[in-house]
Amino acid sequence: MLRIYNTLTRKKEPFIPMEEGKVKMYVCGMTTYSDAHIGHARTYVAFDIIRRYLEYKGYEVLYIQNITDIDDKIINAANEANMDPLEYSAYYAERCLEDMRKLGIRDASLYPKATEHIDDMIKLIEKLIEKGYAYVADGDVYFSVERFQEYGKLSKQDMKQIKAGARIQPGEKKRKPEDFALWKAAKPGEPKWRSPWGEGRPGWHIECSVMSSRYLGIPFDIHGGGQDLIFPHHENEIAQSEAAYGKNFVNYWLHSGMLKVRGEKMSKSLGNIINVRDALKQWDAEVLRFFFASYHYRSPADFGEDALKNAENAVKRLRIAREKLAEMAGEDENFDENKLDEKEKEYLAAIKELRTKFEEAMDDDFNTPKALETLFDFVRKTNKFLMEKEKPDEKLCRYALNEFLRVANVLTLLQEEEKRMDEDAIRRLGEKYGVIKEKIEDVIEGLLAIRRKAREAKEYELADAIRDALREAGIEIEDIGKETKWRII
RNA sequence: GGGCGGGUCACCUAGAGGCCGGGUGGCGGACUGCAGAUCCGCAUACGCGGGUUCAAAUCCCGCCCCGCCCUCCA
Structure with missing residues (x-):
């Protein structure tokens, strides 16, 4: 019997999916304005493993991971790069997915993008306004947090705390500091969509409420993400969805622990962000996956x-x-x-x-x-x-x-063989010893034959030279009595 | 201040009240021309101070330290 720790109840609970034999899961994806970093990798490897285990158990898993392709940071980064924000985010979305594939993470069933679901977001916002959970303020729309009684249930905060931490940013027109934006009126030069409240763009949280329910229905089984998303993002998703639909949103909330770098938080200000691309230059994808799997997914990893x-x-x-x-x-x-x-x-x-x-x-x-x-x-x-x-x-x-x-x-281990041997180096080595063959395997065998003769003649210097050179090229050999085996390391 | 998770052997991690953790590295042995791989064995541990208990890394209390979140975050 599978038991899962549910952030909502802070307990391990028996896992019972809504529909027998099927699991519907949603994991918050990336905001694509730069390359994926190893923190992302940690989270998505963790959920990839969870997904694989559910499939191993015989469940049919529908795994949705969104892509946030419109947001303040994207707009800012695109402006700096002098690019169209949507082109900019599409470019990075592609690169990020590429990185995840290089890491050996399996594709989600679907990667819906925020900008492809604007109509549904508008509908949901209208519903929230209708029901009195949201209000329009000069082209913006905000969710009225105090109207949703259960706000704070996921992050275990009471309204007093939430109010104490809340702020109103310059330019925001919300009534209460704790309210959050569902729709933002367009500023000059920004990407914008038509809405009943004027041209603008969606807030961040609404996309997940919309895309999860659109593809998985409501409630659905598993919603995941990094621990840093518990508040406010997931809290807000709950508020939006449960207020609008009047029913439970998600059955199991799962959150992966944060990744530190050499004991420190990974952040721009510390300048210690490691991109997946850079990590892959130094370490095998499988080594990275093993590293992630060697930590429990909820624990912080270093x-x-x-x-x-x-x-x-x-x-x-x-x-x-x-x-x-x-x-x-x-x-x-x-x-x-x-x-x-x-x-x-x-x-x-x-x-x-x-x-x-x-x-x-x-x-x-x-x-x-x-x-x-x-x-x-x-x-x-x-x-x-x-x-x-x-x-x-x-x-x-x-x-x-x-x-x-x-x-x-x-556990994402021992998957498809990655070519790790340096074929060119082996061929050069072959030429040096007069072994020229089509297939690389034959070159290796030829070299080993030469080495065998050398060993028999007790010419150990030559034998060891071949062994060392092959090792350089990624081939490790093992003498067992008279026989010699080789393997790619 | 509030919420959450931690401090375990040289390093990385897991952990049920009593007996066991695993990996890496180290040491010794077997094997070997040597090396590697493998097997066998050995060592080093539970942040600090109390308490509960016949028995505590594990439960309780206090303290110290670290990380994360508290409207940018995976």
């Missing part, structure tokens, strides 16, 4: 050299185990349990345990660090099994590999 280095080594251990298993694995996984000997039966038990322990961990509010433990436990048992068993059952090995990959995939 992006530091040591932790990344640890992750890099840990990932290597997983990859090697995968390779070793793959070498022994046959075509299909339909092994015959009666043909297994004692050792194999013992290993079969370990394979089955992988799944149960993994699920136990993930069922507990997506405890990915705990889930990783089960992977490493399995790796140790696999290595031991392959070491002790001369000719392991091929089908059993295929089954083990498949099971391993199935759970690893949920």
Whole structure:
């Protein structure tokens, strides 16, 4: 039974979707006015894993992630760059999605954009005005917070606190400081849309109320985002949606912890924002994903050299185990349990345990660090099994590999092979030793043949030179007796 | 001030009242021409001070420290 921590109740609750077998989830996406940073990556990897686990459990998941493509910051940034704001945000939206794909995050079911839903926003605002929850003030429209009794229920703040923190910015025409904008009258030169209150553009919060209910209905199952969005954004979404529709908006609110950099908050003023693009120059996408998965999604995470280095080594251990298993694995996984000997039966038990322990961990509010433990436990048992068993059952090995990959995939690990070897360097090396072949694999084999002869002749300098050069190029070799295996590291 | 989450071995993380955490790194052993990989073993831990209990990293109280939010934020 999956249990999920709900920010609304501050408790772990059994997860029961609205519709059996289906999960409708919405995660607040990016405001696209610059490249995605590793904080975004953390959040979207976390929700990607959540989505994958739900699918692993057999749910059909409809996963909506919005793109905020109109907003003050976009307009300002576009003006500075001397570009049209909508072109500007479209450009960054594309780049951000590209970054997420490079990270290995699966696409959401849909990435709706704010500017494509202006009509629906206007309708919702009209409804709020009709019902007396919103008012027009000189071309602006504001939500009247005190009209919504439950305001503050998500962030656990009472009205007194909210009022104490609220301010009226210059140019705003709201009646109460705690009110927030649903619609903003256009200033000269800004992108604008026609509305019953004059030309203008939507406030930030309204888009999520509109797009979530448009694609998922209301209420829907899961609404996620970074912890920094709890207040005011998600609080405001609740106010808008529940005031307008008179019913519960979301069943489970999930919030991911913030990412720090070397113990400090990531912020423009500290100048320590790390873009996904830059992070990918230094670290493998899979290493970054492992790093994120090694923290529980609600805990703060700290992006530091040591932790990344640890992750890099840990990932290597997983990859090697995968390779070793793959070498022994046959075509299909339909092994015959009666043909297994004692050792194999013992290993079969370990394979089955992988799944149960993994699920136990993930069922507990997506405890990915705990889930990783089960992977490493399995790796140790696999290595031991392959070491002790001369000719392991091929089908059993295929089954083990498949099971391993199935759970690893949920954690976004051991996915499609990324080319990490430097083919050019290997070919140059081949030329040096007179090995010229079409296929890179043949070049490597040829080099290894030369090395084998060298070893037999006890010409260890040459043997080691080839080994070191291959290692430089991303190929690691392993001598087992007379035989030599190689793998991409 | 209000809300939330933390302080666990050299490093990164998980954690149920009693027994176990895992990864990285280190040390020793097996294997090896060497290296790597792997296996086995070893070490280092629960911010501070009280309390509850036969038993506390875990529950309670107080304190110190850190991070996040409190109308820009993922």
